[in-house]
Amino acid sequence: MFGRQYVWVTVGILALIFLAAFEALAVTTVMPIISAALDGDSLYALAFSGPLAVGVVGMVAAGNWSDRSGPVPVVLTAVVLFVVGLVIAGTAASMPALIVGRLVHGLGGGALSVSLYVVVARVYPQRMHPAIFGAFAGAWVVPSLIGPFIAGLVAEYTSWRWVFLGVVVLVLAAMGMLRPGLASIAAAERERPVGVREPWRLSRTLWSLGAAAAVLCASMAAQLPGALLWVGTGAAFVLAGVALRPLLPAGTLSGRRGLPVVMTIRGLVSGAFLSTEVYLPALLTGEYRLSPVLAGLALSCAGITWALASWLQGRYATVLSDAGSMLLGSVLLLIAVAASAATSALGLPPAVAIAGWAVAGAGMGTLVPRQSGRVLRLSAPEQQGFNSSALLIADSIGAALALAATAVVFVAFAPLGGTATYTASFTLSALLAVGGLLLVGRVGHDAPPAAAA
Structure with missing residues (x-):
């Protein structure tokens, strides 16, 4: 990955992922402080789910745009x-204003994640993909070590605003490192015959807007x-399912064997992981x-354990096979x-939840x-953008x-007080993890990819 042919692309991509990782971990750490400062407890979950929802619009548009014109623009x-989103959030005077910044930030982050996947597909041979995706997660190592710690210090001794504003300059520096690699990709894209370019698919963008609106609702x-409360939630979930159908491979919502079930599992385990991680610092x-x-x-x-396990995968x-x-x-x-739920329900020492969450990273x-x-591997070149965006949408x-x-x-368990709300939340997350586990049998047992060189 760091040979002369790939070095600048690799360094630039990993720098951007490093900063995205730092931002995600830092915001998760300090959001309880931000919520208290801006009187935004009622919008706490929206501060996380909102960026994810609008990120879908960025992913869909980025997938189509990348398939048509390449990943550079x-x-x-x-x-x-x-x-822009970082600046708005960092200067916000109220929780709604901060969420606006998070939405803009999420839109850009969704587009960036898909476009970097396509950069990998365009630049690196297939045999290197396990290694480069392992390096993606490896770029979380230093942010994992210092991100939450630095964010905590910044929030306690200066201002939580610098958790957003301090990243801006670093993002621009990372783009400077990626610039030579992007120039070479752009030159290659200009040589592609016009006839093989994907058409604009605006209907998918409209469906993504519908999915984002349903999730926000x-x-x-x-x-x-x-x-x-229950009627509105149920209706929003149904609308989200309807809007997602055109954005994912056929059979994803039912967990069909092959490529679709990989998307299904990704959605379930991501839901289990993030819905626990967001509330664990609050607990x-x-x-x-x-x-x-x-x-x-x-x-x-x-x-740290996520990065280590990813490195071992590469x-x-x-x-191990894919299914294994x-x-x-x-x-x-x-x-x-389950360790987080047990800590909340039984009043176990917090070290149990912290140690348990290290296991989550490894998973x-x-x-x-x-x-x-x-x-x-299962995607034709002209479908790499669509399927990459679909995986990230899931x-x-x-x-x-x-x-x-x-x-x-x-809200439902708030009248019980104490840790009951956390226990109920973690239990729901555990059920999502069980769902992902039960679907693994549909992945299939194809031969594992060749070892990275």
Whole structure:
């Protein structure tokens, strides 16, 4: 990956992923502080599910645009949106304003994630894909070590605003490193015959807007009174399912064997993981009175084990089949979510949840790189953008809908007080992990990819 032919593309991509990882971990760590400062407890879940929802629009548009014109203009546009969103969030004077910034940031982040997948497909030979996707997760190592810790320090001793604003300059520097690689990709794209370019598919963008709107409505449904809470949530989930059908491979919603079930599992495990990770720092700071720095330790542990497991997937890709990797990862994730639920329900020491979340990172690091590589192997070149965006849509929508569901659970169990709301939320997350585990048998047992050189 770091030979002369690939070095600048590799460094630039990993730098952008590094910063995206830092931002995600930092915001998750300090969001309880931001929510308290801006009186935004009622919008806490929306601050996470909103960016994921609008990110779907960015993913769909980026997939179509990348298949038609190559990934270069998509990367540039996505970075602009990413930076603008950071600035809006960092200067927000209210929780709604911060969410607007998060939405713009999410739109750019969704487009960026898909376009970087297509950059990988255009630049690296297939035999290197397990290694490069392992390196993607490896780029989370340093942010995992320092991101939550630094974010906690910044929030405690300066201002949470610098968690957003401090990243802006670094993103621009990363683009400077990626520029030579993008120039070479653009030159190659100009040589592609016009006849093989994909047409614009605006209908898919409209469906993505519908899916995003449905997820946002589901996220806001927790604020409805009485029976409207359940009616609104159910209606939003149904609309989300309808809008998602054209955006995913046929059979994804039913878990059909082959490529579709890989997407299904991705949505379930992402929902289980993020819906637990978002509320774990709130449990540790609110119920156990840990500082944000110590609460961030759970995220650090998970990020480290995620990166380590991903590196092992790239280095020893022939040891486990795709199905074996997904089975192992799903089991580890379920164990970790169960540890969080047990900590909340039984009043166990917070170290149990923190250690358990390190297991969750190992599970996701075992799952995600193998799923990404499998999707690219099963995709024709002209479908790489669509299927890459579909995988990330399943990831984002699965997580966003899980967060919307946990927001409803919080409202329903709030009268019980104490840790009951966290226990109920983590239980729901565990059920999602069980769903992913039960579907692994439909992945199939194709031969694992060749070992990375």
